[in-house]
Amino acid sequence: SAVISQKPSRDICQRGTSLTIQCQVDSQVTMMFWYRQQPGQSLTLIATANQGSEATYESGFVIDKFPISRPNLTFSTLTVSNMSPEDSSIYLCSVEVSGGLSYEQYFGPGTRLTVT
């Protein structure tokens, strides 16, 4: 397993500003993921972040809006840029850990973002 922490746990931001969310893992992992979970809904993958390479974004998400850094094997950041109320959501970091034949994903506690 892996223990994942995120900062901040929650924030209220004004539209037009940016927020950087930090994700820290207690062990070295190759693959880290960023998800968005809108209120009352399921999880949507934003991007995959591997150390030493550019993040890979899913359809509907672009680097200019959600720049990601992955400076080492235990840390990543996601920035939500030029925020609008539609960006109000929970942002979750996850990591993939090999469990023998399977690759389990473990999640951080999430960052609850409200944009006013």
Place this chain on the structure above:
Amino acid sequence: GESVGLHLPTLSVQEGDNSIINCAYSNSASDYFIWYKQESGKGPQFIIDIRSNMDKRQGQRVTVLLNKTVKHLSLQIAATQPGDSAVYFCAESASGTYKYIFGTGTRLKVLA
């Protein structure tokens, strides 16, 4: 595109009874499935997984059943407890891809 969906958005169960949460998936190439539990204000927590070469897997008080013929997945919780109250998500992925597709979630309410 591929999707994972759930039949019941909310399930209310009496404490001590068994719970069954269902999930349908549409990608026949998916061969790995996970159930997650998400409590209020927390991230999803891994419960149990199953690969497509199995049709049943048991954990502590939980059992996952996989029916590949009808692309159906279920999570059974035995002797449901108040601490089981949460939203449960199924997720699927296919070999060779790290991507997980999550279902819409079922809220389990345990009645005292």
